[in-house]
Amino acid sequence: MSKEVSNILRLRKLGIDTHTENIIFMRSDCLVCRSEGFTANTRVSVNLNGSSIIATLNVITSELIAENEAVLSEEGFRKLQAREGDLITVTHVQPILSFSEVRAKMFGKKFNESALQRIITDITHGLYSKIEIAAFVTVCSGDNLALDEVIYLTRAMISSGTTLSWPVPRIMDKHCVGGLPGNRTTPIVVPIVAAAGLVIPKTSSRAITSPAGTADVIETMTPVTLTLEQIQAVVRQEGGCMVWGGAVKLSPVDDVIIAVEKALDIDSAGQMIASVLSKKAAAGSTHTIIDIPVGLTAKIRTREEAFLLEYYFRAVGLAIGMELDVLITDGSQPVGRGIGPALEAQDVLAVLRNAPNAPQDLKTRAIQLAGLILEGAGKADKGKGAAAALSILESGKALDKFYRICQAQGGFREPQAAPLRHDVLAERSGLVKSVDNRKLAKVAKLAGAPKSPGAGILYHAPIGKHMEKGQPLFTIFSETQGEINYALAYMHTTDHIVELASP
Numbered sequence: 001m002s003k004e005v006s007n008i009l010r011l012r013k014l015g016i017d018t019h020t021e022n023i024i025f026m027r028s029d030c031l032v033c034r035s036e037g038f039t040a041n042t043r044v045s046v047n048l049n050g051s052s053i054i055a056t057l058n059v060i061t062s063e064l065i066a067e068n069e070a071v072l073s074e075e076g077f078r079k080l081q082a083r084e085g086d087l088i089t090v091t092h093v094q095p096i097l098s099f100s101e102v103r104a105k106m107f108g109k110k111f112n113e114s115a116l117q118r119i120i121t122d123i124t125h126g127l128y129s130k131i132e133i134a135a136f137v138t139v140c141s142g143d144n145l146a147l148d149e150v151i152y153l154t155r156a157m158i159s160s161g162t163t164l165s166w167p168v169p170r171i172m173d174k175h176c177v178g179g180l181p182g183n184r185t186t187p188i189v190v191p192i193v194a195a196a197g198l199v200i201p202k203t204s205s206r207a208i209t210s211p212a213g214t215a216d217v218i219e220t221m222t223p224v225t226l227t228l229e230q231i232q233a234v235v236r237q238e239g240g241c242m243v244w245g246g247a248v249k250l251s252p253v254d255d256v257i258i259a260v261e262k263a264l265d266i267d268s269a270g271q272m273i274a275s276v277l278s279k280k281a282a283a284g285s286t287h288t289i290i291d292i293p294v295g296l297t298a299k300i301r302t303r304e305e306a307f308l309l310e311y312y313f314r315a316v317g318l319a320i321g322m323e324l325d326v327l328i329t330d331g332s333q334p335v336g337r338g339i340g341p342a343l344e345a346q347d348v349l350a351v352l353r354n355a356p357n358a359p360q361d362l363k364t365r366a367i368q369l370a371g372l373i374l375e376g377a378g379k380a381d382k383g384k385g386a387a388a389a390l391s392i393l394e395s396g397k398a399l400d401k402f403y404r405i406c407q408a409q410g411g412f413r414e415p416q417a418a419p420l421r422h423d424v425l426a427e428r429s430g431l432v433k434s435v436d437n438r439k440l441a442k443v444a445k446l447a448g449a450p451k452s453p454g455a456g457i458l459y460h461a462p463i464g465k466h467m468e469k470g471q472p473l474f475t476i477f478s479e480t481q482g483e484i485n486y487a488l489a490y491m492h493t494t495d496h497i498v499e500l501a502s503p
Contacts, residue, residue, distance in 0.1 A: 007091060009030070009032060009068055009069060009090060010068055010069050010086070010087055011069070011070060011071070011082055011083070011084055011085060011086045011087075011088055012069050012070070012071050013072075013077065013083075013084040015074065017073070018073040018076075019259075020075055020256065021056065021130065022046075022056065022072070022073060023055060023056050023057075023072070023073040023075075023076065024044060024046055024055040024056070024057055024072055024073075024076060024090070025057075025058045025060050025065065025070065025071040025072075026058075026060065026065075026071075027060050027065060027066070027067050027069075028060065029067060030067045030069075031067065031068075032090050033059070036091070038059075038090075039057075039059065040058060040059040041056060041057065041058075042056075042057045043057075043129055044057050044091065044093060045093050046072070046080065046088055046090055047089045047091065048080050048081075048087075048088050048089075049086075051080055051081065053080050054093055054125075054126045054127055055072070056130075070088065070090065079126075093127070096127050096132070097118070098119045098121075099119075099122075099132055099135075101115040101118065101119060102136050102139060105144075110146065110148075111145075111153075112152070113155070116152045116153050116155075117152075117155075117159070119136060120153070120156035120157055120159075120160050120253050121160065123136070123256060123257070124252060124253045124256075130260060133256065133260045134260050134264060137264060138266065140153075140268055140270060140271050141266045141268040141271075142268065144268075145268070145270030145271070147316075150270040150273055150312060150316055151315075151319040151320070153270065153271070154273070154274040154278050154319075155320065157254055157275070157278035158278045158282050158320070160252060160253040161249040161251050161252040161282060162248055162249045162250055162282065163250075163281070164228070164231075164232075164284040165284050166199060166201070166235070166284050168199050170198065170199065170286055171199050171201065171283075171284050171286045172193055172199065172200040172285070172287050172288075172377060173200060173201075173283065173285035173288040173289070174186065174189055174289040174369055174373065175276050175280065175288060175289075176291040176292075177272065177276070177290065177291070177293070177299055177300060177309070178299050179298040179299025179437065180293040180295070180299075180331050180334065180335060180437060181210070181211065181334040181335070181437055181440060181444070181459075182334040182336040182337070182338055182339050182362070182459070183334075183365065184212075184214060184217050184344045184347065184348055184362070185335075185362065185365050185366040185369055186202055186218075187214075187217065187221075187242055187345075187402065188351050188362070188363075188366035188393070189366050189369050189370045189373070190242050190402075191398040191399070191402035191405060192366070192367075192392050192393055192398045192401075193374070194238060194239035194240030195392050195397040195398050195401040196374055196377075196388070196389075196392060198379065199235060199239050200240040201231060201235045201240065201241050201283055201284065201285075202240065202242050202243070203243055203244070203248070203250055203283050204224075204242065204243070204244065205245060205246065206244060206246065206450070207449075207450045208258060208259065208262050209262050210441060210450075211340050211341075211445050211449040211450055212341045212344055212456070213450065215244035215246075216341040216450045216453065217345050217348070218243075219341070219453070220341045220342045220345045220413075220416075220454075221349075221406060221412055221414075221415055222242070222409045222411060223409050223410035223411070224242065224409070225243075225247045226241070226244075226247060226248075226409060227247070227248065228248050231248065234405065234408040234409055237408050238401065238408050239401075240405055241405060241408075241409065242409070243409070245279055250279050251278040251282045254278060254279060258275065267299065269308075269309055270312070273312050273313055273316055276290070277316055277317060277320060277322065281322060285322065286323060287325075287373070287376050287377065288322060288324055289324075289327060289369050289376070290310075290313050290325070291327050291329055291365075291369060292309060292310065292328050293331030294306045294328060294329070295330065295331030295332040295437065296332070297435075297438050298331030298332075298437055299331075303328065310326040313326060323376065325376055327368060329365065331437070333434075333435045333437065333463050334435065334440065334459050335361050336459075337458050337459050337460070338457070338458060339440065339441065339456045339457040339458075339459060340447075340453075340455050340456015340457060340477065341449065341450050341453040341456070342415035342416055342417055342453045342454045343415075343456045343457070343458055343477065345415035346415055347362055348362075349414075349415070351363045351366065351393070352399045352402050353399055354393070354396070354399075366389075366393075367390050367393065368386055370386075370392075370393075371386035371388065371390075372385055374388050416454050417454045417458075417477050418447075418452060418454035418455045418477040418479045419454075420477065420478050420484060421477050421478075422475065422478075423472040423474075423475050424473050424491070425469075425471065425473065426461075426467040426471050426472075426498075427469065429466070429467060429468050429469045429500075430466070430467065430502060431465070431466050431467075432463050432464060432465050432466075432467060432499070432500060433463070433500060433501040434463065434496075434498075435461070435463065435499070436496060436497050436498075439494055439497045440457065440459070440474070440498075442490065443457060443490060443491060443497070444456040444457045446486050447477065447484060447486075447487045448478050448479055454477060454479065455477055455483065456477055457474050457476055457477070458475040460472050460473060460474055461498050473497075476488075
């Protein structure tokens, strides 16, 4: 058999979920592996009807599949638009020339703009393995990226995917750098700003390692997976939207890089700035407010770190033609009461509905951010934006606009908490001295959030509150008793999630 024929295999579909990674499974004794010299973890090119993807080879040593068959992960099937029974060819991957730039950076050579464009293009096209992406992430970590490199990286990430344009000169946006449970201001800010007559096409992310991403929270109330055409229609009708950015491929390389960063537990300031601003620019934003919470267990731990981050945000924003304002906020404890998609959504609705028991800290943050946007757009005088935003909220106009946006996106529904609950009680009396945001978030995740939208935590112990012995510090919500037990087992291995001062 000629070589042109020997590398043809028939696809089988076994329903293997590998998240965003392309994986191909082949028999170790198949003719392709033998003739091409493929071994486990080899990067190969999979070709079908003129389309191709790069996949990582996993080798099967049993008779699960036939010698002339191959299995693709679900992601591989999707990207290749393949069906079971299709005939594919599998070939070697050519060397990735841009990776030489990554190696040069390891030895102290700075990236230039063309180098970062080539690297980001190759990552976007799936040419880099997870190991090679990890190498890129590592050489960019810490303080390894100079300001000009951050600017080049941001521009490269903007051009890696879809970009939106709008027929008005001012497009407003906001972003929080994260690390603070419950800080869900977006679904409050968007309707306030849209009700003021401004355009705010807000795209948000799903959770990667947190109990809830903004898109997860909004999805408990309205659909967030919209097409570009649907987003544009909603914004034309209502002036704003609240959607998942991943559905429309805005700076798509960002999601790939973030997944590797999280696996390595690396959080690079330069990459974070490029990540945030590339998505804002790709969404067509011209004016953005950045919220930087600061706290010992938040993502940003000191005010000095926050000031440096603010400088970088402003500099990169200026370089890509975006106006920026930065708000440095308190990150010492969760915002609101809910931690988890549906529980956070209930807080949002309480604020929008002007309920007497609405969490005031969430309301205050949202008003601050919305006020800055109104001032930046000339809808309020300097220092008067918060009052203008509060007026829109308390008049009911923000709630009406919120419902209208939800209806335009596919309808509104009430978020529902999970049915099982367990109160975690104070073991003694005292004032709440501190709370560990990261440990509290982990408890919420172990309870099932965000995969189970109703799972998570309802928090009852803000700093400074006096708690009596036996009073609930927080309540765990879950779909199953097993998940509650899992969360409680973690709590027994750690301490000082909520610290009470001695009476």
